[in-house]
Structure formats: structure tokens, C-alpha cells
Amino acid sequence: MGWVFPGWTGLRALTPFRCSGPCRAGKVPAGVTEDQLWRAKYIYDSAFHPDTGEKMVLVGRMSAQVPMNMTITGCMLTFYRTTPAVLFWQWVNQSFNAVVNYTNRSGDAPITTGQLGTAYVSATTGAVVTALGLKSLTKHLPSIIGRFVPFAAVAAANCINIPLMRQRELKLGIPILDKDGNRLGESRAAARQAIAQVVVSRIGMAAPAMAIPPVIMNALEKRAFLKRYPWMNAPLQVGLVGLCLVFATPLCCALFPQKSSMRVSRLEPEVQAWVREKSPCTETVYFNKGL
Incomplete structure (x- = not known):
């Protein structure tokens, strides 16, 4: 994962530091302050995947969540009355979510184009069918109820989209590490916990933006x-969603630490045996849960 410089204490000293050149060798370049190093680390961590080291797609990064989601969610909340509009914006939303879920996955196992395509089609189809089904159930109810259909659809779709886009993790497990960052193996139990935490945080992230503006x-x-001025409907809706997301996105990303943990006793029996053999003193393992 990288090195920490001698003499650093507290939380910073526990955080793996990833950089290149002199930093990777444990040396601080002349004239560079500690604050500058940490700013560089934050920028690096926001743009590169923590497990694979690959540069992440721009629209898939958490920094793109507010501008992308405020536009898509605002349009979902504005154009919810007709079936074609629901179909189109739910497809756009779930396609965007698929990119985000893939970009912020956990683990470094390669995913084939075929597996990615199957997961995308399954996740998007399931989400769109959910939205259309909910719309048909509420068409005879008061209009205020219909306004909440997009949120119910998005919540249900997150429960479909995220596990499907990260199904390889559920099948093969994700890397688990000891407190020093040494890789101990892969665990499916850790993958289940990671994905469940991401689903909860994503639904929480969407809740204020899709519940308050309606x-x-x-x-x-x-x-x-x-x-x-009926043309003001969409801009107002998008603006209200953006205002909610500015606060909800960082708060819900912080619900669970990205470097999550699990007791060894909660891992699969075979993984427990492997961990105890490799690192007998380890009682807690750590893993990147994704975002």
C-alpha cells in the first residue's frame, strides 16, 4: 500500500500513504511540507482506485456525484408523469450508477467485458422494471404519492444494481489485510458486508434529495x-436536489469507513483457518468496502 514517514503519529500515522519517486522510498522531497504531502495524497486517493491503482473514470468518482446526480435526479423528479420519461430517466440513472458501482468496486480481480455487460444489462433492466411497476401501482393515488415513486425505485434499484455490478466480489471474495496492510487472502463474507454497507449509504445519500424536493x-x-412560469419547474427541482446532495453525499459516504473491518471469527471457516495460519495474532482484518 505504501509507507508512512517516521515520526508521524495519530490517525495520519495509521493511514497507508501511496506516492511515487522519493516518497515511495520513504524520503520527503526537499522543500515539501507535511501538509503538501497530505494534500497530494487526498488528490491521489480521489482519482486512483485504492486496490488496482488504476485511474478512475471521471464521472464514476465520488467528486462527480453532486453535479451528475443533481441533474439526473432533478429530471427524474420533474418528468415522472409519463411512462417514456420514467423509462428514459431511470435508464440514464441506472447506467450512471453502473459506472459508479464499477469504478468504486472493491478488490483487484479483473472483470471480463462479458461479465461486465451481463451485470449492466441485468442491473439496469431490474431497476427500470421496478420503476415502471411502482408507477403503475400508484397511478390512481394522489399526485404527491406519485412524486415519491422515483425515490422508491432508486432505493429498490440500488439493492439490485450494486450487488449485480459487484457480483464477482460475492463469488470470489475481496482482499483482506492485517493492521499493517499485509494481504492475508480473499473473503466472501467481507464482500457481503462491504456491499451491504454501500447499499445503505447510497440509499441514505438519495433520500434527502428525492424526498424533500417533491x-x-x-x-x-x-x-x-x-x-x-412553468419552465422554472425543472431548474428549481435540479437546484433543490443539488442543495440536498451537497450535504447528503459526504455525510452518507462517512456512514461507514472506506477501510472497513471485520473480526476473524466472522469470516468463512476456511478463510479463518488460513488467516490463523499466516498471522496467528490477528483478530481483526481490514478491507476496502468501496463507495
Whole structure:
């Protein structure tokens, strides 16, 4: 994973540091301060995958969540009345989610194009069918109920999309490490915990942005302003979603640490035996849960 420089204490001293050149050899370049090194680390960590070291696709990074999601979610909440609109925006949303889920997966096992394509089609189809089914169930209910269909569909779709896009982790496991960053093996139990945590945080991330704006917009549409300027509906919706996401995205990403942990006793029996053989003193293992 990298090195930490001698004399660093506290949380910083426990954090693996990844860089190149002199830093990778444990030497601080002349004239570079500790704050500059940590800023470089934060930038590096935001752009490169922690397990594979590959540069992540720009729209798949967490830094793209607010601008991308505010646009897509705002449009889902605005254009929810017709089936073609629901179909299109749910497809756009789940395609975007598929990119995010793949980009922020855990582990370094390669994924073939065929496996990725199958996962994408299955995840997107399942999510779109869920959205259309919920829309048909609520078409005779009050309009305010219909406004919450996109959130219910997104919540259900996250339970489908994330596990399918990361199904290889569920089958083969994800890398587990000791406290010093030494790789001890792969665990499917760790993968299940990681994916469950990501599903919860993603639903929590979407909740404020998809639950608060519908209530506000439902009230505003009864006023003269939106009746006089109906074209303001979409910009207002997108702006409200963006405001919610600015706060919800970092808060929900922080619900569970990215470097998650699990007691050795909760791993699969064969993995427990392997860990105890390789590192008898290890009681807790660590893994990248993804985002």
C-alpha cells in the first residue's frame, strides 16, 4: 500500500500513504511540507482506485456525484408523469450508477467485458422494471404519492444494481489485510458486508434529495409563480436536489469507513483457518468496502 514517514503519529500515522519517486522510498522531497504531502495524497486517493491503482473514470468518482446526480435526479423528479420519461430517466440513472458501482468496486480481480455487460444489462433492466411497476401501482393515488415513486425505485434499484455490478466480489471474495496492510487472502463474507454497507449509504445519500424536493415542489405548483412560469419547474427541482446532495453525499459516504473491518471469527471457516495460519495474532482484518 505504501509507507508512512517516521515520526508521524495519530490517525495520519495509521493511514497507508501511496506516492511515487522519493516518497515511495520513504524520503520527503526537499522543500515539501507535511501538509503538501497530505494534500497530494487526498488528490491521489480521489482519482486512483485504492486496490488496482488504476485511474478512475471521471464521472464514476465520488467528486462527480453532486453535479451528475443533481441533474439526473432533478429530471427524474420533474418528468415522472409519463411512462417514456420514467423509462428514459431511470435508464440514464441506472447506467450512471453502473459506472459508479464499477469504478468504486472493491478488490483487484479483473472483470471480463462479458461479465461486465451481463451485470449492466441485468442491473439496469431490474431497476427500470421496478420503476415502471411502482408507477403503475400508484397511478390512481394522489399526485404527491406519485412524486415519491422515483425515490422508491432508486432505493429498490440500488439493492439490485450494486450487488449485480459487484457480483464477482460475492463469488470470489475481496482482499483482506492485517493492521499493517499485509494481504492475508480473499473473503466472501467481507464482500457481503462491504456491499451491504454501500447499499445503505447510497440509499441514505438519495433520500434527502428525492424526498424533500417533491414536498416543496408540490406546494410551489399550487402557487401563482410556477403557474405563470412553468419552465422554472425543472431548474428549481435540479437546484433543490443539488442543495440536498451537497450535504447528503459526504455525510452518507462517512456512514461507514472506506477501510472497513471485520473480526476473524466472522469470516468463512476456511478463510479463518488460513488467516490463523499466516498471522496467528490477528483478530481483526481490514478491507476496502468501496463507495
